[in-house]
Amino acid sequence: MENHNIVLKWNKQELVFNLQSTQTLSELKSLIYEQTHILPDRQKLMGLKLKTPGTITNTTTIDEINLASKIMLMGTPEESIAELNASKPVQPDLSEGQEEEQQDTTWIEDPDTIPLEKREEVRIKLERRINTYQGKIFNEPRPGKKLLVLDIDYTLFDHRSAAETGAELMRPYLHEFLTTVYEHYDIGIWSATSMKWIESKMKLLGIEGISQGRTTNTTFNYKIVFYMDSGAMISVYTKEFGLQDVKPLPVIWEKYPTLYSDKNTIMFDDVSRNFLLNPLNGLKIRPFKRAHFTRATDRELFSLTQYLMMIAQHDDFSKLDHRRWEQMLERQQFIERRKPK
Template sequence: MAAPMKLVVKWSGQEYEFTEVSGTDTVKDLKEAIHEKTGVLPQRQKILGLKFKGKPPGDDVQLCALNIKPNTKIMMMGTREETIIAANAKPTDIGEVVDDFDIEDEEVATENREEYLQKVEHRVRKYEIKVVNQSRPGKKLLVLDVDYTFFAATNMKWIEVKMRELGVAENPNYKIAFMVDSRACITVHTQKYGIIETKPLGVIWGKYEQYNPKNTIMFDDLRRNFLMNPQNGLKIRPFREAHKNRYHDKELMKLAKYLRDIAPLDDFSHLNHRHWERYKPPST
């Protein structure tokens, strides 16, 4: 019998030790072991970093063929079924929908498609995030869309210019940790809407160990930008025609209260951000 191996699997901000797997076990066996500890079904799992002949290994490949070193840490991406169901829940209070679509069964499953997760992995390796200020240890992550949340811009040059013009980059009341432009996005194909672009938070999670699905929330005016991380997205109304609406649009100010209310939570993954206006913090 082959000697036991020790592996550490990182998922959703936590590390899980596996000490009873061996080289004769297959990738399928490893996925079953991961399922027991995390609750993520094997077919929902995407294990990053394992290669067999230059490609992701099939389920029948033995671990000894992957040249895994002792105490290797590998990252797993995947979602529990109950989280997918919650993300796909249809709200009863749908308001105005502008240039967008609701996430349906196919769209929710997009986050687990291997070809898209490989794109995310590629971005993690190749894309350079524009660091503005060092992240503070132990703090949660708020990702703010730029287009129609602040203004219209997509490439880093214009983002930097507008951030300076608006006084965001050097505001004394807060500090922006980093900026990400459209090169970090990936394209995905949906049966109903064809090829579209989306914003995978996995690029940030892959570069910053302190951030993960449990402590991240993203504001965006387009729900399709959440396809790779539907549980972490909060759809806001687009900020259009600022010269007319700047004194009437108070949504970000109201969302500030929501952020204060959820800030004490250790885990955001159980929240339904579609109903953020109804949220009541736990009694203290």
């Protein structure tokens, strides 16, 4: 009888279960419970597919499952639910004849029915990041300033092309851009790589030297408040994109609650999925690739400098439709997002 290894991703862990081909999904869920303490009826196996068209049930055998597909486990351990329930305020007794609508927010049958940021498993991951993650802080935030969060790869730097110096791969107007916007914005770097690579690239581009005053160049003047790496990201599942690691801005907002919020923060990234949890504060920048061929014509940072200066006095960035930033520049007037009907 053939044995199969089933690999599940859960909370950035890989769980491996070895089952025989005749065992069932119900038996797999029991093993999952033993390892994670997530009750079987609270387990959601995203990406679970059959080899042939059909309906998956608890009696589906392992041999019928397509094990080549990526499977993500969603659900909350019982002890975590108990802790959350214990922290909730006691609700007053209902008067006779009234019934309270019960809703178990720790388990959602269809996770696409409510916004990502309101899902229980997402909230738990966020709380964990907020409580445990430590980035690298280089300079103190300045009260009254907005916050600009920047990606690195393909946003500030062509990390794929070959060159002898960092200057050849640096996006045009980078230091001019940072110097100009620094008047109104604190600047943070958030890359989906390790801290080691962030530091290496910041040195290569000359950003670290200018930010920390270790350069004789007096033309450019700005400071970077922090670096954040992939450790601050969390994984979420959506029907459209599947399993994705994203950059949740609340990790920053909770660290500096009196300084930054959704009203004064904007993030630039060439991958829009990175701000799935905070789409109202993200601006998708055109990727800077093939630097040797595009450097002479790339004016993205030049134009975005003007945009950031234009919106610097706006009192709520989350109301602006950053997808239409070029139209705003052309018209010299703000365009707000349409409210969903």
